[in-house]
Amino acid sequence: MNRCHIAYLACTTALVGAGLGAAAPAAAAHRPLVVSPGESIQKAVDAARTGDTVVVLAGTYHESVKISTPGVTLRGVGAGTVIEPAAPKAATKAATKATDSCSEGGNGICVVGTRTRNIANVTVEDLTVTGFSRTGVFGTATDTMTVRRVDAYKNGVWGIAQEGSVRGVVQDNHAHDNGDAGIFLANTIKEEAGAYDSGQTLVEHNRVENNRIGITVRRLRNLTVQANYVTGNCAGVFVVGDENRPKAGDITVTANRVTENNKSCPKTERLPALQGSGIVLTGTEKTRVTGNLVARNTGTSPLSGGIVLFKSFVGVTSDANRIDENAVENNSPADLVNTDTGKNNAFVRNSCRASQPAGLC
Template structure:
């Protein structure tokens, strides 16, 4: 007897199609609905009409809007859709109302005007959307919880491709982030970040590929990071010793971060992973190569992995109890691993590399390349 499962699946698809509505339509029964937007229609109108749990689908084409999402559980899907900056920006909760909005998509909690308390927006998903260059940032999450950003392509402006601020339990996966003057991805001011950054490509961002600033708890894994001054950087801007703590950086490929940036300490260039005043961060099983610095630029420190205090960009916190192990490093200059400030309790072991400062931190490479 032939299985009825294909017929059941077909029936589910038909039901889903029947549920599709035009922008502005809403559910009278409370069931989750799909709102479809075509080029020339307003994406924001569909977002405003959506109830918690609804999905807004953008048909392929170009949309010139600033978008603001404050609804819990909303999913925005845009495979083949491109968001571009409008001629006249519209306000959103990520920036003060009196300022022009420089952000492409703003996911933000709302502040009660009477109490001043901010309620997080939860369970928002952005999937498949291409975000062109907005003046500052492609996608911003402010006071968000369990936000998922999946398979997006975001071009940064003067700041970031994606900016996650004062948020928790967020995921960025399968995305391409490029062109940000400050970073491809920024996670900051989030003491309970609990973020997952996996399977992304960050390239041609200026200062950082991934920038973690005063945020703790998370994993950065399976990413390709290239073409910045610093590939992945952890920076405290708070004096607490655990201002940046409890991250794992594993199974990433971090190559050729050789742009030239300036800092209070002079030129910064050619750094794969930078631990600046961090606590209990594990860097393991990464491949870190060809971080050599900008051509013709003299630099006395830098290379594949650098351990320092936090004074380069933030407070002079000491590095404490970090673990650097089982990484493959090669062709980094001036060193594969460099400890500028030793701190306390840091462990550097079983790394396959050639040159370190101080000497003796490398295990010579043997056998085939992985």
């Protein structure tokens, strides 16, 4: 008998022993719903109520999962819980109205609010999601969505992504070998729009490697990226804005280890070929990059270098950003690169040897 069943039986026994002749306490309403190999995760999620936990035992599950009930936790038992796409025929046969938009969109796990109301307090943790044509774990219109201890790899676009969401926590994950960003956060992916206040969303303690871009923060404000290990990508951390208002910014990038992001990636519609970019700010304002180790990022892309301030591709300048107290070493073409013409950008007390233009170290 596995630990999840033992814990569940122990809890049930305690309640029976303590509650003879009396009503069970209200907390008993929050049930663990256990899914075993061969069973449907989606069926358990559909049966879950606010406050319930769906525990997925070790095994490989071929399905997409859509969560639209607030306050639900989807929890695996670690690396042994694996979610992969269903075979095409099986996916067609098993599709339901609840899951169509997630599976047909090429996503593994979807947490989905509505146009008028964010879905709150959903947690996805302790599992592996791999092989989906778009995204491993995707949240849209969420509030306080937490993704932690998830291994998201070999997904076609993003490993873990959130859009139009607030107060998110992306923590202690391993996002690797995905087609675009390992971790991707944005205001919206469907239209051009001004930056979105993310309500102090936190991205921390993740290991992000061998993606096109490690971590992308696009058109957002009020967010922290801290204490992540970012390596082996074509570009490490991208903070991206554009001509829309409000402008992207008020972001802190701190205490990250960003090293050897020297994989080579071809150009796309949005970006030139990438290689050797550590931390890049483009089209942002009032963003602070502080206390990071940025080392051995080497390439010949226009965006190559340790910490790079780059005028956006639509001509928007970066203004009032502060790059301070970073250890920036052995990057090429330089440790600090500023090709922007924006105002009031400051490079202060960084440990580095070479900059473009000279004098930033």
